[in-house]
Amino acid sequence: MITSVLLATDWVRLLIVCVVFTAVACAIALFTGLLDPRRFLTAATRAALQLAAVSAVITFVLSHLGLTWAFLVLMAVVATATSARRTEAGRRGAWVALPIVVGTVPSLTLLLVIGLLPVKGIALIPVGGILIGGAMTATTLSARRALDTLHDRYGEYEAARAMGFPERDAVCLIIRQPAAEALVPPLDQTRTVGLVTLPGAFVGMLLGGAPVWQAGALQIVVLLALLAVEAAAVAVVVELVARGLIRRPSQEGEVRLT
Known part of the structure; x- marks a missing residue:
């Protein structure tokens, strides 16, 4: 039970950090006019989904x-x-x-x-x-x-x-x-x-x-x-x-x- 709680806490921390970094990148792009902020949001979302998918199959592929x-x-x-x-x-x-x-x-x-x-x-x-x-x-x-x-x-x-x-x-x-x-x-x-x-x-x-x-x-x-x-x-x-x-x-x- 304790291990499960710790793992859940780690996932929450990971999510918070990822959201903060993505939000900072989008904010910088928005206020400086460097790029469309949506490009950072799309890239972050794709990266998360792709890594999740790869993580799900990588063990099978490696074997x-x-x-x-x-x-x-x-x-x-x-x-x-x-x-x-x-x-x-x-x-x-x-x-x-x-x-x-x-x-x-x-x-x-x-x-x-x-x-x-x-x-x-x-x-x-x-x-x-x-x-x-x-x-x-x-x-x-x-x-x-x-x-x-x-x-x-x-x-x-x-x-x-x-x-x-x-x-x-x-x-x-x-x-x-x-x-x-x-x-x-x-x-x-x-x-x-x-x-x-x-x-x-x-x-x-x-x-x-x-x-x-x-x-x-x-x-x-x-x-x-x-x-x-x-x-x-x-x-x-x-x-x-x-x-x-x-x-x-x-x-x-x-x-x-x-």
Whole structure:
């Protein structure tokens, strides 16, 4: 009975804290005009529902390797859909799947082949989720910056073409550096790890009772893998935009490759 009361109290505290944080974010957005407050409310609600659903099925998924792989594929599909929507590329948004998987699959494969990552759901899903999520963020940010820059600096693109640059090279000249800004957050996270941030893999292993050195070793592997995945994602995005494969509907007539 006492245990049940304590658990109920913990849930009440959790609910209060979540409501307070969400309300603060909405209030800041409302009074500063940064974003529509409803976006924070929607994100918080979705996060709570999705985590509740995942918590309900995760034990079953982790105990079946086939379901683990299926869950990773589902993660990649959702990441692609999210990035495509944020990129506003319309029917061409399907191309964002390529930068998301091009670094993630080889990185996971390497970790499995050399034995640093066991072929178990309890290891594959967290690490795979981190890599897929990082690739999604890098893809979204780099694609948005690249497409915005191509639109805003279209005159520079025309000038490059007039100077004899091929179509692809002219586009790359304009978008490469803006797209690369998507790598600033992961680079800063890697540079300041342990001094400013203690990432999830490290904290999770410590809470699970792993030695500090083991948690640190896994975290550095994950961080460096994440850097490689995100760098690959940005590079592929630049190439896809330069070749006209990723475009917003309003931009499809701006650049035609010959």
